[in-house]
Amino acid sequence: MTEPSTTAPLRGRRPPAHRRFLRPLTLLVLLVVVAATLAAAWGTRNLVRDQENRLLQERTKEVALVLNEAVTSIQSDLASLGTELRVPGGMARFPAAAAPQVGGSGGARAVALLQPAGSGFTVAAAAGSGLTAGQAVSDSVAATARAALGHPGVYTTPIFRLDGRPVVGLAAGPPAAPPGSVLLRASPVTGRTPSALKSGPYSELYIALYVGTVARPDNLVLANSLQLPLPGPTASESFKLGQSPWFLQVAARQPLVGSVAGRAGWFVLGGGLLLALLVGLLTELVGRRGDYAMAMVDERTGELRASLDELAATQAQLVDRERLAAIGQLASAVGHELRNPLGVISNSLYLLRRSSDPEDERIRRQLDTADREVAAATLIVSDLLEYSRGRQPIIARVAVDELVNEVLSVSPAPEGIAVSSNGVAGAPSVAADRDQLRQVMLNLVTNAYDAMPEGGALTVDAGPDGPGRVRIEVADTGAGMDSDTRAKVFEPFFTTKARGVGLGLAVSARIVGAHDGTIQIESSPGSGSTFTLVLPAFTGEEDA
């Protein structure tokens, strides 16, 4: 019996080889996670856009509010300024003392008269702080001034800085200003401006201001110079300044919710793909581990099943062995009980033979038959015993001719069978267990008799068979055997005879094998059988 094989080697085992690519579950998980990632990225992108648009709308309203405020104050200032400056014959001097009064209502920082100089404009005269005569104005202010000079109306400038503060300017050409010049009124972007706008509120926005009929925006006139059309998403708002309709359009110069937020979709996409990779990897690993474990379980189950089968086989063998042991005990007991009466019968037959008339052929034949039957009965008992509890041979010198003569005298030939054993005379002795070899020879001779019910010839021959080997042949002229019978003849309990248990040749083969010898048959139907034993020759050692 083996111990439970908990230490059976598992090294060198591989998971099933058919998982070369990803498992279906892993593919499914990957697909689901990637799809979810795409949806999330798309959703995030839209969310950010919505947020930006909402912010833009809010900013637009704020800007509109501020501009409304600023421009309204500038317009009122400009109205009073206009009357003051409209002097016959032109106006070269700008009364510095008038400046504070000018800015009374709107908090104006500066009032200036701009005149064309080359491609730009320079300040001809200025009141307030930040602007001085002769100074060139910035390009964007100059562009507004050109528009004011070319067409009557009031224009706002882009935000510019005076003394480091953001201001918005209101520009007006003739008739408000002297011919050939533009009046500029610069006011700080303050007042009720939301705090977010106070520190550079326009740095993040493109702002386009139009004046015209709001109902027909395509007819609007651009009030300040800007890159047009505005880039990216825009928001717009219309409002009234005095009697004029104004149209404000705003676009974000920078993403309103921050550059990182703008890429949130990509981040979600990247993160999701990474997650998909991780989850897929994890699923695959767990799955493969599972497969491996299942394979292991299968293998173990197979091993257990094999062990069980082995156990069942062993048990069957044990049962067989026990049965054989029981048969052996029975055979031994029965054998003992039979051998004594057989011995008595044998002795009685001897005495009968002694006291009968040796010339009486009929009596002699009957006594031969009785002797042969006693020998056959003894042989059955011996074979059964030998089969059930075979023993190791006790090797000694056995003279083949003596043994053959004894066997033939114990089991005399039936009527009609001629026996020739002249060939055994002078054969070398063999190293054998005499009782066992006698049993083998009795089996072969008895079988030969039984193979010739109609009579025939039994020939026993012996002689050297190569160095150290002796050959003994028992040949009959009986029915012979076909190949099927030949193949089965040494199997236990196989018999073609009407009597006997079919152990004779099985036991003989086993005995010969235990003697380091061989037994072979030469036979075909109709041409008799020859059994050939080859045994070790006796070389002088008494005991093997």
Added chain:
Amino acid sequence: MTTVLVVDDEPGMRETLTDILEDAGYAVVVASDADSAMAAYRREPVDVVVMDVRMPGRDGVSVLQEMNGPPPNVIMMTAYAVEERWREAMASRAYAMVHKPFQARYLLSLVESATGRPA
């Protein structure tokens, strides 16, 4: 006259052996167990003993071992195919060992050679 002591618990075996040996010209004394065998051995001048190994009470090998002094030749008989006492019997100087059933002629030849002379 050569005397043979036949020891066997089986009456049939005792009777037929007696007849066979007497027919061959020997004087025969019989015993059916170990004690009567020893008594006969001490009482009679026995030349050869033919004795069964297995008998009720003490067995033949113990009788063989008890027969000390100038030992007669003892031929042991057994009805067992595998006799565990075989080696012990041979070690106790049994003259021969025969398996039942045996050929009467074979036994007679053994008795003859054991006495060293024909009956």
